[in-house]
Amino acid sequence: MASAALSSLMYTLEQLFKPNQSFVCPCSTQHLQSLYQNLSALQLFLDNTTTKDIETLKFIEKRIRDVIYKAEDKVDLSLRSIVLADCTENKEGACKFFEEELVQVEKDVDSLRQEVMQNEFNKHGSKSAVTLSSPEKSTIEENSIVGMEDDFNTILDRLTAQTDELPVIPIFGMGEYSERQMLLELVSSITGSKQETSNGELMEIVYRGLKGRRFLIVIDDIWGTEAWDQIQRILPKDNNKSRILLTTQLKYVADYVNNPDFLPHSKSFLSLEDSWNLFTKKIFIKDHCPPLLKEIGKHIVQQCQGLPLSIVVVAGLLVKMDLTHDNWKEVEENLDSFFGMVSERCQSILSLSYNYLPQYLRACFLYIGGFREDREIDVYKLIRPWIAEEFVKARSNKKLEVVAEEYL
Structure with missing residues (x-):
């Protein structure tokens, strides 16, 4: 992360600017200030850059990251030699070494800054664009249902059918099952608190809690018939119009839990018309798509191949940008290069959304990868x-914890 590397080195320099830092030679102050200014300029560039040419930006970020990591190593090692110097003579030598390293780092970073700024000038110096006003651009709403009205009505009919038995309504379509996690969630829903005990005791709590009661249980993303066998053992069949709704990506699982003739198959792909409707709903509230953008917009939608997630994420990307043909054209070209096999499409398009995150949020987002999935x-x-x-x-006298929650 280029931004994280810059922040780390700038933080080190900020500590050196504090009063009474006797181990830093006075003659180094000017070089420290110059270095800090160049780092600030690079940070400002990253914060304000518009991520249109993603490949070029990736190259620039890698250059910044590589140079700054090497610079930070030099600064840290030379500072360490000053701290560990055990006599005046050794300390003077360490200070001289620190100043020499600092001068070289200052030159490297200044050269990098000029390289980055020149690249940005060459890319945008002669470029012009016409911007459409967009007062009706929407903040993304996540509750649109397009092209699935029949599925919705089928599920609703099955849930509200006048039968006393305990039917299972499986939804088969695009999407890890953990027996213990499922039991803990059920126990929490029934008792209002999570209880850390054995699976056998959790199953008994669930059965006793549901016995004699009318319930609706929704179980998302079942990955095997064994999972269903374990679940159905703890569900009482009291013929009191209770219902179970589950989703799975595997057709054989849906067939296993219920008669396949009774199965509502959720559509995995939208028609081109429904895809366009979903796309425009996510970007515009009242207005239609401007004529200037309609042709390229439909081409972008075609590349999403009817995948709702792809359509929603692309729309979320475009809604943050100015409504210009150039912006949409560059997104379209990136989609051409990033889209691979259908199984990789969602991950590829989500990476585009990551590329448009502000620099200061990228490191925070990637850090989440250190936690366990699901x-x-x-x-x-x-x-x-x-x-x-x-x-x-x-930020503005706020506690860091408050700022961090705003980041989140």
Whole structure:
């Protein structure tokens, strides 16, 4: 992370600017200030850059990261030699070595700054664009249902059918099952608290809690018939119009839990018309798509191949940008290069959304990868490492914990 590398080195320099730092030679002050200014300029560039040419930006970020890591190593090692110097003569030599390293680092960073700024000038110096006003651009709403009205009505009919038995309504389509996690969630829903005990005792709590009661249980993303066998053992069949709704990506699982003739198959792909409707709903509230953008917009939608997640994420990307043909054209070209096999499409398009995150949020986002998948993350356990890693910057006299929660 280029931004994180810059923040780390700038933090080190900020400590050296504090009063009574006797181990830093006075003659180094000017070089420290010059270095800090160049680092600030690079940080400002990253914060303000518009991520249109993603490949070029990746190259620039790698250059910044490589140079800054080497610079930080030089600064840290030379400072360490000053701290460990055990006599006046050794300390003077260490200070001289620190100043020499600092001068070289200053030159390297200044050269990098000029390289980055020249690249940005060459890329945008002669470019012009016409911007459409967009007062009706929407903040992304996540509750649109497009092209699935029939599925919705089918599920609703099955849930409200006048039968006393305990039917299972499986939804088969695109999407880890953990027996213990499922039991803990059920127990929490029934008793209002999570209970850490054996699976056998949890199963008994669930059965006793549901016995004689009318319930609706929704189980998401079942990955095997064994999972269903374990679940159905703890569900009482009292013929009281209770219902179970489950989703799975595997057709054989859906067939296993119920008669396949009774199965509502959720559509995995939208028609081109429904895809366009979903796309425009996510970007515009009342207005239609401007004529200037309609053709390229439909081409972007076609590349999403009817995948709702792809359509929603692309729309979320475009809604943050000015409504210009150039912006949409560059997104379209990036989609051409990033889209691979259908199974990789969602991950590829989500990476585009990551590329448009502000620099200061990228390191925070990537840090989440250190936590286990499909598990709740304690906010405190997340933001404290963010602060320790210097990802969170002080803002208008707010506590760092408050700023970190705003980042989250």
